[in-house]
Amino acid sequence: MVLVLLGYLLALLLSFVSDTRARPGSALPWRQPVVGLLLHALATAQIYALLLAATGRIGFSVVLSIAMAALVVFVSNAKVDALQEPLVFSDLFLSRQLIRYPRLYFPFVGGSSWWRTVLVVLILCLGFALDHAQPARFRLDALLALLLVSLLMLPLARCLRLQLEPIPDQLRLGFFASFYAGLLNGLRPATAQQLQHALQHGPFASPPSADMADDTVRPDVILIQSESFFDARRLGPEVNSDLLRHFDRARREAISYGDLSVPAFGANTMRTEFAVLSGLATTAQGYACYYPYAFVRHPVPSLAGWYLDQGYRTCFVHPYHADFFGRDRVMSCLKFQQFIDIKAFSAEDRQGPYVGDRAVTARIMAQLEQAESAGKPAFVMAVTMENHGPLHLEQVSPNESSRYHAFGEGGRLNDLAAYLRHLANADAMIGDLLEYLQRRSRPSVVCFYGDHVPALPDLFARLGKPQSVTDYFIWHSKAAAGPHRRNLNACELGAALVQASASPSSL
Numbered sequence: 001m002v003l004v005l006l007g008y009l010l011a012l013l014l015s016f017v018s019d020t021r022a023r024p025g026s027a028l029p030w031r032q033p034v035v036g037l038l039l040h041a042l043a044t045a046q047i048y049a050l051l052l053a054a055t056g057r058i059g060f061s062v063v064l065s066i067a068m069a070a071l072v073v074f075v076s077n078a079k080v081d082a083l084q085e086p087l088v089f090s091d092l093f094l095s096r097q098l099i100r101y102p103r104l105y106f107p108f109v110g111g112s113s114w115w116r117t118v119l120v121v122l123i124l125c126l127g128f129a130l131d132h133a134q135p136a137r138f139r140l141d142a143l144l145a146l147l148l149v150s151l152l153m154l155p156l157a158r159c160l161r162l163q164l165e166p167i168p169d170q171l172r173l174g175f176f177a178s179f180y181a182g183l184l185n186g187l188r189p190a191t192a193q194q195l196q197h198a199l200q201h202g203p204f205a206s207p208p209s210a211d212m213a214d215d216t217v218r219p220d221v222i223l224i225q226s227e228s229f230f231d232a233r234r235l236g237p238e239v240n241s242d243l244l245r246h247f248d249r250a251r252r253e254a255i256s257y258g259d260l261s262v263p264a265f266g267a268n269t270m271r272t273e274f275a276v277l278s279g280l281a282t283t284a285q286g287y288a289c290y291y292p293y294a295f296v297r298h299p300v301p302s303l304a305g306w307y308l309d310q311g312y313r314t315c316f317v318h319p320y321h322a323d324f325f326g327r328d329r330v331m332s333c334l335k336f337q338q339f340i341d342i343k344a345f346s347a348e349d350r351q352g353p354y355v356g357d358r359a360v361t362a363r364i365m366a367q368l369e370q371a372e373s374a375g376k377p378a379f380v381m382a383v384t385m386e387n388h389g390p391l392h393l394e395q396v397s398p399n400e401s402s403r404y405h406a407f408g409e410g411g412r413l414n415d416l417a418a419y420l421r422h423l424a425n426a427d428a429m430i431g432d433l434l435e436y437l438q439r440r441s442r443p444s445v446v447c448f449y450g451d452h453v454p455a456l457p458d459l460f461a462r463l464g465k466p467q468s469v470t471d472y473f474i475w476h477s478k479a480a481a482g483p484h485r486r487n488l489n490a491c492e493l494g495a496a497l498v499q500a501s502a503s504p505s506s507l
Contacts, residue, residue: 226449243420260489275489282491319342383451386422446473
């Protein structure tokens with residue numbers, strides 16, 4: 001028993017050491033609230049007891065507990081470096097995606113780090129083989145301790161109120177305390193219930209004041225969420241000023257345009273996507289805000305549902321695997337009648353590692369034609385994939401960088417060249433689509449926006465990190481109103497689109 005207690009104290013001490021290594025900072029133990037310290041201590045005891053119950057080996061359980069604490073901090077720090085956000089509880093839900101789609105995750109960690117991980121695993125395997133297993137009674141006692149500790153953690157977690165801003169929470173409570181508080185509170189049934197209630201009382205829960213009159217010619221509505229799109233010319237005058245000429249023209253002709261504040265940086269596309277479709281601010285989503293799709297299990301009001309109620313055919317186009325972020329389940333709950341995923345595209349549609357934006361444009365046009373043949377207006381939302389990272393895995397030919405920017409060549413500047421290459425294709429997508437819509441007799445509305453800035457941590461360290469702000473415009477093929485600059489939050493964009501499609505002159 002003494003060895004068990006000493007092993008736990010050693011694991012706890014070193015877990016606090018790991019906690020202090022969490023970036024961009026973590027509250028020191030003596031500055032953390034008592035409830036947070038207790039939660040941290042119980043969380044360490046929970047992991048330790050679980051390992052004791054599973055293996056019956058004291059020394060092995062101590063070492064593995066320490067290694068697991070260090071590994072969690074290591075992964076969190078890698079996420080901070082790439083995405084400016086520490087590990088949050090909902091990241092555990094993405095473990096299946098990490099295994100199925102490793103290209104989207106592992107390259108951000110770095111190859112040399114994984115060799116060290118392999119070495120640690122080998123050492124642990126050796127330690128397991130050499131350690132002495134305790135009797136079955138010992139493992140039963142460890143299981144009982146695990147149950148007791150788990151029950152004690154629940155009320156403690158409820159006492160820790162998180163701001164649901166990962167970095168401030170970590171700086172105030174410590175990394176492990178804020179992570180476990182988020183995990184235990186986020187997994188409560190109340191999380192899904194709060195999100196459901198917010199959606200049922202959200203902006204699309206009842207017919208908005210912008211309902212179209214029966215005799216109104218309903219325009220086709222195209223909503224495009226462009227992967228990692230933002231006006232990269234903000235990085236400096238070295239970026240080619242003509243890079244986004246179609247985007248510039250669209251803004252000049254738009255009825256509304258401006259900056260878009262988004263709840264993501266470098267990744268977590270579905271946060272911005274859900275904010276637009278739900279009309280809910282991050283604070284209204286509660287603990288579901290980090291991964292809202294995990295908590296959408298039943299049909300709920302949405303922007304697509306509003307158009308469906310107005311007689312539109314609703315279609316979601318995403319040239320990637322339908323089960324990514326659970327979209328195959330969620331999109332029907334958000335009232336999309338059709339989901340077009342990667343299976344509808346061919347190898348010839350690729351532009352780099354992913355399906356190109358222009359191939360997505362062709363699918364949008366096809367959906368508009370089908371809806372017109374059926375005598376109905378269309379609401380088509382497309383979420384592009386072409387400019388998805390990791391960009392440092394892409395090939396850049398010699399002197400290609402000079403076509404897009406004047407920062408120089410080589411190293412991480414090649415990442416910028418790859419990004420700008422795809423950004424130019426997103427711009428071409430805008431030009432192709434607007435030219436097509438202007439030839440049609442049916443009026444059309446296009447809302448185009450970026451989900452987040454790209455994940456280019458090394459480049460931003462050199463040029464300066466941009467804010468979590470992208471760009472948007474709302475364009476109407478028949479509107480005569482001049483452009484109106486209006487900065488929006490992502491959760492406000494859907495309502496602005498509804499207003500533009502019902503009464504463009506009111507914007």
